[in-house]
Amino acid sequence: KEAEQQQKLANVVILATGGTIAGAGASAANSATYQAAKLGIDKLIAGVPELADIANVRGEQVMQIASESISNDDLLKLAKRVAELADSKDVDGIVITHGTDTLEETAYFLNLVEKTDKPIVVVGSMRPGTAMSADGMLNLYNAVAVAGDKQSRGKGVLVTMNDEIQSGRDVSKSVNIKTEAFKSAWGPMGMVVEGKSYWFRLPAKRHTSNSEFDIKQISSLPQVDIAYGYGNVTDTAYKALAQGGAKAIIHAGTGNGSVSSRVVPALQELRKEGVQIIRSSHVNQGGFVLRNAEQPDDKNDWVVAHDLNPQKARILAMVAMTKTQDSKELQRIFWEY
Ligand SMILES: NC(=O)C[C@H](N)C(=O)O
Numbered sequence: 001k002e003a004e005q006q007q008k009l010a011n012v013v014i015l016a017t018g019g020t021i022a023g024a025g026a027s028a029a030n031s032a033t034y035q036a037a038k039l040g041i042d043k044l045i046a047g048v049p050e051l052a053d054i055a056n057v058r059g060e061q062v063m064q065i066a067s068e069s070i071s072n073d074d075l076l077k078l079a080k081r082v083a084e085l086a087d088s089k090d091v092d093g094i095v096i097t098h099g100t101d102t103l104e105e106t107a108y109f110l111n112l113v114e115k116t117d118k119p120i121v122v123v124g125s126m127r128p129g130t131a132m133s134a135d136g137m138l139n140l141y142n143a144v145a146v147a148g149d150k151q152s153r154g155k156g157v158l159v160t161m162n163d164e165i166q167s168g169r170d171v172s173k174s175v176n177i178k179t180e181a182f183k184s185a186w187g188p189m190g191m192v193v194e195g196k197s198y199w200f201r202l203p204a205k206r207h208t209s210n211s212e213f214d215i216k217q218i219s220s221l222p223q224v225d226i227a228y229g230y231g232n233v234t235d236t237a238y239k240a241l242a243q244g245g246a247k248a249i250i251h252a253g254t255g256n257g258s259v260s261s262r263v264v265p266a267l268q269e270l271r272k273e274g275v276q277i278i279r280s281s282h283v284n285q286g287g288f289v290l291r292n293a294e295q296p297d298d299k300n301d302w303v304v305a306h307d308l309n310p311q312k313a314r315i316l317a318m319v320a321m322t323k324t325q326d327s328k329e330l331q332r333i334f335w336e337y
Helices: 002-008 041-046 072-087 103-113 136-147 236-243 264-272 310-320 327-336
Strands: 010-018 055-065 093-097 120-123 158-161 164-167 190-193 196-199 224-228 248-253 276-281
Touching (some): 010 041, 010 072, 041 055, 055 072, 055 136, 072 103, 093 136, 103 120, 103 158, 103 310, 120 136, 136 190, 136 196, 224 310, 248 310, 264 276, 276 310, 276 327
Parallel strands (some): 010 055, 120 158, 224 248, 248 276
Antiparallel strands (some): 158 164, 164 190, 190 196
């Protein structure tokens, strides 16, 4: 009978990368003071025995780090392993446990480069497993449930946190400390309650199977960096980033991606030298940058990131620039993804 049940359940692989979901604190009262990336994947799985009721789960430790330290090489390594698993006949879905600080970057990266319809779910937690009211167990349970559910196929890379199913493209860490940390300007795609999914919307942007990018054809990522806009800003950071080798600079602009008059000449100059300038907005949850609004992008030959926040714009720029150095093509890609 047990064998029969196993046959019916989906096969879900959990790739562990570290983060707070694998963190440990000194006491149960330590919900914010702890060390991330302490527990191995076997311990995480053993901590939620109910996983065995909803899927045939196995784990792999891909890395063990806090997500603020994830590098482009780490991203490539993870994405290549995801692609191998997605190609395996005996894998129905993939879960990635991840720190929350850069979770939105990894989720968007995978959303762009994984050529599969199989569910890929990225999950983390805001409190370590040792804390009172730890959120990791339920988040992981929900992630495995969503990854093993046929309904989740073809919906792009997903993020399950705080009972919500979010699009990996749209979601962003918007609050810290609190467990309702992950929000999307366009709302969640659904809810997952007691392991059952309830869907309400689909992503409109190109992703996964429908993407022109494929991790199997990407072996390195170009350097793209971010500089922040604020009152009294100077052009020092922008110039330094270009000197440091940035092929594109994401302007994490004020408001509608506006650029200070003290910075504009340097950005025009850098563009002439070949650096791509991409205007984004650091307005939290709702930055919306349009071409030629605030700045003459056609004249300057700059690109706008539209609704992508600066860190997501960096991901898309890197992926896009593995294929093109043309600013018009880059802009097309920023509209479509
Ligand atoms: N909540 C977390 O996971 C934060 C941690 N610094 C990380 O991103 O790994």
